[in-house]
Amino acid sequence: MNKLISSLALMAFSAGAFAADAIAQTEKQATNWHAIIMFCIFVTMTMGITYWAASRTKSTADFYTAGGGITGFQNGLAIAGDYMSAATLLGLTAMTYTQGYDGYIYMMAFFAGWPIILFLMAERLRNLGRFTFSDITAYRLDQGKVRTMAAISSLTVVCFYLIAQMVGAGQLIKLLFGLEYNVAIFAVGILMMVYVTFGGMVATTWVQIIKACMLLAGGTLVMLLAMSQFGFSYTTLIEKATSVHKLGDKLMYPGSLLKDPVTAISLGLGLMFGTAGLPHILMRFFTVTDAKEARKSVLYASGFVAYFFNVIFLMGLAAIIIVGQNPDFFEGGEVGKKLIGGGNMVAMHLAKAVGGNMLLGFLAAVAFATILAVVSGLALAGASAISHDLYARVIMKGKASEATEIRVSKIATICLGAVAIVLGILFEKQNIAFMVGLAFGVAAAANFPVLILSMYWKGLTTRGALMGGYSGLVSAVLFVLFSKSVWVDVLGNAAPLFPYTQPALFAMPIAFFMAWLFSKTDGSAVAQAEIAAFEDQYVRAQTGYGAASASNH
Amino acid sequence: MSSAMYERMRANPKFQELVARRGRFAWTLAIIVLTMFYGFVMVVAFNPTALGQPVAEGSRVTVGVAVELGMFIFFWALTAVYVKRANTEFDALNQEIVREAWKEEK
Numbered sequence: 001m002n003k004l005i006s007s008l009a010l011m012a013f014s015a016g017a018f019a020a021d022a023i024a025q026t027e028k029q030a031t032n033w034h035a036i037i038m039f040c041i042f043v044t045m046t047m048g049i050t051y052w053a054a055s056r057t058k059s060t061a062d063f064y065t066a067g068g069g070i071t072g073f074q075n076g077l078a079i080a081g082d083y084m085s086a087a088t089l090l091g092l093t094a095m096t097y098t099q100g101y102d103g104y105i106y107m108m109a110f111f112a113g114w115p116i117i118l119f120l121m122a123e124r125l126r127n128l129g130r131f132t133f134s135d136i137t138a139y140r141l142d143q144g145k146v147r148t149m150a151a152i153s154s155l156t157v158v159c160f161y162l163i164a165q166m167v168g169a170g171q172l173i174k175l176l177f178g179l180e181y182n183v184a185i186f187a188v189g190i191l192m193m194v195y196v197t198f199g200g201m202v203a204t205t206w207v208q209i210i211k212a213c214m215l216l217a218g219g220t221l222v223m224l225l226a227m228s229q230f231g232f233s234y235t236t237l238i239e240k241a242t243s244v245h246k247l248g249d250k251l252m253y254p255g256s257l258l259k260d261p262v263t264a265i266s267l268g269l270g271l272m273f274g275t276a277g278l279p280h281i282l283m284r285f286f287t288v289t290d291a292k293e294a295r296k297s298v299l300y301a302s303g304f305v306a307y308f309f310n311v312i313f314l315m316g317l318a319a320i321i322i323v324g325q326n327p328d329f330f331e332g333g334e335v336g337k338k339l340i341g342g343g344n345m346v347a348m349h350l351a352k353a354v355g356g357n358m359l360l361g362f363l364a365a366v367a368f369a370t371i372l373a374v375v376s377g378l379a380l381a382g383a384s385a386i387s388h389d390l391y392a393r394v395i396m397k398g399k400a401s402e403a404t405e406i407r408v409s410k411i412a413t414i415c416l417g418a419v420a421i422v423l424g425i426l427f428e429k430q431n432i433a434f435m436v437g438l439a440f441g442v443a444a445a446a447n448f449p450v451l452i453l454s455m456y457w458k459g460l461t462t463r464g465a466l467m468g469g470y471s472g473l474v475s476a477v478l479f480v481l482f483s484k485s486v487w488v489d490v491l492g493n494a495a496p497l498f499p500y501t502q503p504a505l506f507a508m509p510i511a512f513f514m515a516w517l518f519s520k521t522d523g524s525a526v527a528q529a530e531i532a533a534f535e536d537q538y539v540r541a542q543t544g545y546g547a548a549s550a551s552n553h
Numbered sequence: 554m555s556s557a558m559y560e561r562m563r564a565n566p567k568f569q570e571l572v573a574r575r576g577r578f579a580w581t582l583a584i585i586v587l588t589m590f591y592g593f594v595m596v597v598a599f600n601p602t603a604l605g606q607p608v609a610e611g612s613r614v615t616v617g618v619a620v621e622l623g624m625f626i627f628f629w630a631l632t633a634v635y636v637k638r639a640n641t642e643f644d645a646l647n648q649e650i651v652r653e654a655w656k657e658e659k
Contacts, residue, residue, distance in 0.1 A: 101604070101617055105597055108621050112590040115628045119583040119635060238613040252615045253605035254597045261598030268594040292640050299636045306625045539559040542572055545651050546558075 034361025035176050042214075042369045046195065049206045053199035060402045063200035063409060064131040064384050065286045070205055072293035076300025078205045079284050081212030083110075083275075083305055085374040086168040086367050087436045089215065089312065093347040096316020097324065100241075100251035103316055107309035109268050113275030114302035118295060121276060124455045125285040126294035127544040128537065132381075133282040133447070134389045137454045137469075140533035142462040142526075144394045149469040151385040151394075153446035154279040156473060158382035158416070159423060160439035161278070162375065166424025167435065168344065169371040175341035175348065176364045182425055188371060189421040195376045196383065197410040201287060204376045211366070211373040216308060218359075218366045222347070223311045225354035226318035241320040251320075263502055270504030274440025277447030280374075280381035291544050312347075319350040326353060379416045386412035438480050438503075445507030446473035453515055455541060458534040461519045461527040468515025475510045479503035561654040571646045578638065582631050589624060 061067050070078070088110070096103030128136045134150035166185055173184030195203050230236040238252065245251045254264075275281065285294050323329050323339075329349045330337045339345055348367070352360035387409030392400040400408075427435070450469045453460045480486055482497035500506075519527075540546050562568050596603060604617030 101615070104618065104621055108590070108593070108624060111625065112586065112628065115586045115632050115635075116583055118632050119579040119586075123639070235613040249605070252617065254601035254617065261595075264594055264598040265591075268591065272590070292644055295636045295639055299632050302632050303629055306629050310622070310625065535563065536556055536559040539562050539568070542568070542575075543562060543647050543651055545562065545654075 032176055032357065032361060032364070034358050035364040036361075038361050038365035039368055042210075042365055043191065046203070046207045046210065046369075046372075049210075050195050050199035050203040053203035053206065057198075057200040057202055060131070060388070060405050062202065063406050064283070064380075064388060066201040066205055068287060068289055070287040070293075072288060072296030073300055074205070074209055075284055075288050075293065075297040077212045077304065078208040078287075079281060079297055079301035080304035080308070081208035081215070081370075081373055082281055082284065082377045083301065084212065084215055084308055084370070085165060085436070086172070086371040087164045088308075089219070089367055089370060090168055090172070090344040090347055091164075091436065092309070092312050093316045093319065093350070094344050096313055097319045097346045098343065099255055100245065100247060100317070100320075101253060102255050104309075104313050105254060106267075106271070107313065109271035110275070111302070111306055111309060112268075113272040114298060114305065116272065117276050118298040118302070121452070121455070122285060122294045122298050123291035123544070124541040125282060126288065126291045127541050127547045128455070129282075129286050131283075131286060131388045132384050133279060133451055134385070137450050137465060138393075139454065140530050140537050141454070141460070141465055144397070145462055146465050146469075147389040147393050149466050149473075150447070150450070151389040153442070153469060153473045154385040154389075155382055156477065157277070157279060157439050157443045157447065158378050158385075159419065160435060160442060161280075162378055162382075162416075162420045163423045163427045164435035164439065165371050165375045165378070166420050167427055169368065169375075170424055170428065171342055171344055172348070172364065172367055172371070175345055176368075181428060185421050185424040188368075188375060189417045189424070191372055192375045192379055192420070193414050193417040195372070196379050196413045201380060204373070204380050205287060207369075207376060208373045211369040212304065214362075214366045215370055216304065218351075218363045219308060219311045219315065222351050222354060222359065222363060223314050223318070225359070226322060226350060227314060229322065229354070230318070237314070237317055237321075241317050244325055245320050260500075262500055262505060266500060266502035266505035269508060270441040270444045270502050272444075273448045273504065273508065274442075274444035277443035277451065278440075279385065279443075279447070280377040282447075282451075283377075283381050283384065290547070315347060315350060319346045322353045323349040329353070375420065379413050379420070382416045383409045383412040386416075438485070441480065441503040441507065442473065442476045444504045445476035445511050449508060449511040449515060453512070457519075458531055458538075459519050460515065461522040461524075461530050463522045463524075463527065464515045464517070464519025467518040468511045471514040472507055472511025476503045476507035479507055558654050558658065561657050562650050565650050565653060567646060567650050567653070571643060571650060574646075575639065575643045579635065582635055586628055586631065589627075593620065593624065 057063050059067070092103050092107060095106060125133070125136065128139055132150070132154070134147045134154075137150050138146040166188060169188040170181040170184045173179050173187065174181050179187075195207055199207075227237070230240065242249050242251050247255065284297070288294050288297055323346055325335060326349075327333045327335050329340055331340055339349065341348070348360060348364060351363040355362075387405055391408045392398065392405045446469060449472055450460075450465050453468065454465065479498050479500075480503055483499075483501045483503070484496040485501050487493050487496045487498075604615065604620070606616050608614050608616055608619050
């Protein structure tokens with residue numbers, strides 16, 4: 001295994017060298033050795049951690065949840081890392097750059113879910129769950145059916161989110177290393193497989209922590225350097241930005257992204273409750289010792305996220321002047337044409353403009369690291385849905401040995417890596433921030449309703465959970481499929497069948513209603529037993545007595 | 554996990570007290586956040602121009618930016634308040650309940 005890791009690391013190095021050659025031939029811009037070297041340092045460091053983590057990943061608990069031994073502060077950083085994805089860094093900077101205040105509204109919607117998760121979910125999640133959030137939905141319901149449903153919707157969310165991350169990776173590496181888009185996608189997919197299969201949750205968490213620190217430091221530095229050009233004055237920044245931006249004073253108004261109320265509300269719902277339904281975020285609640293640490297995780301995570309969103313907002317505004325007025329960053333050297341590398345490269349251009357190739361290199365390495373780390377977290381969440389829920393609980397009915405379960409999850413990781421590569425190639429042209437919105441919509445409609453009902457509503461039965469979960473999933477996917485973003489932009493039809501791009505406002509009520517209706521009308525004896533079992537579940541949810549803890553091994 | 558333990562904990566009046574107090578506190582905070590956030594979304598949806606106005610005559614800071622920044626800080630402060638109270642007061646009560654249930658077992 002050691003050999004394999006080092007040979008893969010070597011591959012990454014030589015790929016970097018090859019990229020430098022390619023850039024020298026095709027682009028006359030300065031060589032990006034800084035970026036290549038810094039990225040290689042990151043890969044070497046994380047490979048070292050993966051090697052170390054591999055030696056302490058023996059049980060399924062180690063693999064899925066790092067043995068529950070992560071502290072609240074570490075987990076807070078890791079959650080923030082999971083949440084501050086490449087789509088956040090690149091997509092939201094770009095959104096602020098083009099739409100101004102709309103970008104900030106998006107950030108608020110991304111953030112507002114965190115306090116709600118803390119108040120209503122964090123301690124129950126920790127007290128009831130073990131490896132995946134299906135542990136909670138299936139706690140007193142039919143294991144096989146409910147876990148299958150939860151695994152399917154988890155995998156759907158993971159796939160949507162993976163697309164966003166992979167597309168970001170491809171664009172970034174294409175710009176930075178001069179590699180072919182497809183080659184870049186393969187590099188990310190393969191590195192991710194190595195982290196997850198060998199290091200499990202221990203490696204994934206530490207990769208995430210390192211990257212979160214790098215991201216916070218890099219973003220802050222770029223923001224400070226950019227703001228120094230405006231004498232650290234927000235007033236000067238806004239005056240200049242509104243005077244050069246094509247939106248003018250409208251830059252600071254809610255604008256075209258949220259032009260109708262339905263879209264605005266639906267987006268707000270989708271982002272808020274989607275956060276509470278993302279499998280890779282929910283999984284993080286099981287990596288800490290107890291509810292106390294779980295709460296602290298959210299406190300730290302939301303602090304970092306809130307801080308970073310404000311940094312991004314300032315970066316996006318500063319980029320309007322620093323990047324938007326500099327012909328060097330436009331194709332053909334003409335201000336107003338297409339940005340080199342596409343719209344999502346605003347943050348990268350800003351780093352170059354304020355800190356030269358050194359800072360560009362650092363931020364690019366951070367962005368690449370971000371993609372790797374988030375993709376790894378997603379892959380682990382997806383793999384656990386396959387191995388822990390589908391294989392160990394549904395197919396083997398809890399009789400699988402730990403060794404085979406881990407083996408299945410490693411195979412699942414490799415399959416997910418392959419799927420991510422294929423999807424990344426298929427969806428090359430999509431806006432990545434938008435894809436994340438879709439992932440959130442499905443998470444909000446398919447995962448969240450059943451999860452919250454299973455924790456709060458005594459009357460939920462297996463039949464209700466299944467109908468709620470599947471109807472939420474199917475309706476969210478169909479609404480997205482029939483909306484403009486897929487039906488018109490991808491499939492090339494003339495008009496969308498569904499007028500709105502955000503599914504949450506419509507799909508969430510469907511899921512809740514179906515769960516309620518089919519639970520209420522379920523008069524079977526099994527349903528009565530499930531309802532009766534709520535009492536014990538409730539005591540455990542409140543007190544944490546009987547919860548899986550780090551002291552188990 | 555023994556159902557008898559859960560039964561004893563449920564019967565403990567302190568359990569009812571914990572659930573009622575923590576639940577009331579959590580829901581109060583959640584409702585504050587939900588009301589403010591969706592109130593804000595409603596303004597975005599139905600009265601967007603209000604958010605583009607300057608907070609004061611001649612200022613470049615708009616109402617929307619000021620309100621949002623305030624919400625970022627306030628929401629985070631609420632999480633800090635909840636974590637502080639839950640990790641001290643409520644957890645102490647919680648441990649008492651579990652301890653008392655154990656004592657009865659022996």
